[in-house]
Amino acid sequence: MGKLDNKVAIVTGGGSGIGAATANLLAQEGAKVLIVGRTEAKLKATVESLNNPNISYFVADVSKGADAEAYVAEAVKRYGGVDICVANAGIFRELIPTHLMSEDHFDEVMNVNVKGAWLSIKYSLPEMQKRGGGAIVLISSVAASGGFGAHTAYTASKHAVIGVMRSAFLDALPMGVRINVISPGTIENDMMAGLESSASPDNPQAVKDMMIQRIPMKRYGKNEEIAQGILYLVSDASTYVAGVNLEIDGGISNSLM
Ligand SMILES: NC(=O)c1ccc[n+]([C@@H]2O[C@H](COP(=O)([O-])OP(=O)(O)OC[C@H]3O[C@@H](n4cnc5c(N)ncnc54)[C@H](OP(=O)(O)O)[C@@H]3O)[C@@H](O)[C@H]2O)c1
Structure with a gap:
């Protein structure tokens, strides 16, 4: 018996890295998992390599409202509802000093990392409420713990992800949904x-x-070590946990070394 039997999960950015490892673990624990990303070839290859009939993919851009509405609707159509959403899709772009960064760079990073996280909550929350509750995990970063030169857009976006969670979890709790953040290190x-x-x-x-x-x-750290933290936050092991930023980072966020 798995920890997530009969659950339906969405993992955005599930075609690679942390998202693919998370999709793999959640499916091994019994969930049906829809992975979301922009690149169909990557999503298809990941579904094939994970080789679990409970994982499928949907092509969408998390920064667009219509796409977010569509991936949530697809999970409902394909699997009957939504219980878990891992808003993991994110972009870094290149390192560049603040005064040389283009407006396009700043807007793109904020749209994917912040607006994308908010949209995943906006559309998955009502579906979770219909099922009597659920759990949402947003992915921030060690970049939310302090500054790091030439990272302005990414750092701002990952601070903002925690801000989104700190407000949204209060709206979500009366709907039976817990929202938390995981901040991976390197x-x-x-x-x-x-x-x-x-x-x-x-x-x-x-x-x-x-x-x-x-x-x-x-x-x-390893992708799988982040996936284990996500499993904790979406499973019944964490039923009294909401509004938390869980740093999984080898200790760096809390170190002055
Ligand atoms: N790697 C690290 O050390 C680290 C550290 C701290 C935090 N994080 C965070 O962890 C999360 C996962 O990153 P990762 O390390 O696994 O890197 P990754 O392999 O680059 O994964 C990011 C995924 O997001 C997808 N994505 C990007 N923009 C998207 C969009 N607009 N719509 C839909 N999907 C989109 C990408 O696929 P497509 O490009 O095909 O859409 C990709 O599969 C990110 O939020 C990242 O900021 C990573």
Whole structure:
């Protein structure tokens, strides 16, 4: 018997990294999972590689209201309702000093990371209420714990994700829905590899070594370690937990090292 038998979950950004690991774990625990992203080939390849009949995909851009309405409606049509939503889709773009950043860069990061998270709540909450309750997890970042040069849009967006949660969870609780945030630290995946290359195209390994030195646990985290935290927050193991920002980051957010 799984921890999520008979549950229906949406995982945005489920075609790669943290989202794919989360879809895999939630499905292993018995949930039917709809993964959402913009790139059909990536979603299809992930569904095939995870090889679980309870995982399927839907192409949508989380920053667009009509798309968010559509992925929630598709989960209802395909699986009968929605109990869990993991608003994980996010973009980083390149490192760039604040005064050189384009308006397009700022708008795109805010639209995907912040508006996308809010839209996932807006459309999934009423469906969860129809089922008697549910759980939503938004994904912020260690970038919400402080500043980091050349990261202005991303840092602002990840602070804002926590702001969205801190207001929305109060609206959601009377509807039987718990909303929490997970803030991953540096995770061993394509997004971090992109950041390392953006910081030092000639020597990304040097950036990684420098980052690792700052982490009290002296290593990057794994996608699966974030997925375990998400499972906790969407399962009955956390029925008294709401409005929390759970940092899964090897200790870096709470360290002055
Ligand atoms: N990697 C880290 O170290 C780290 C640290 C802290 C926080 N995070 C956060 O963790 C979350 C997952 O990131 P990840 O590390 O797993 O990186 P990732 O592999 O780049 O995953 C991001 C996913 O989001 C999807 N996505 C991006 N924009 C989208 C949009 N507009 N609509 C729908 N889907 C969209 C991407 O697919 P498409 O491009 O095909 O749409 C991709 O599958 C993000 O919110 C990220 O900010 C990551």
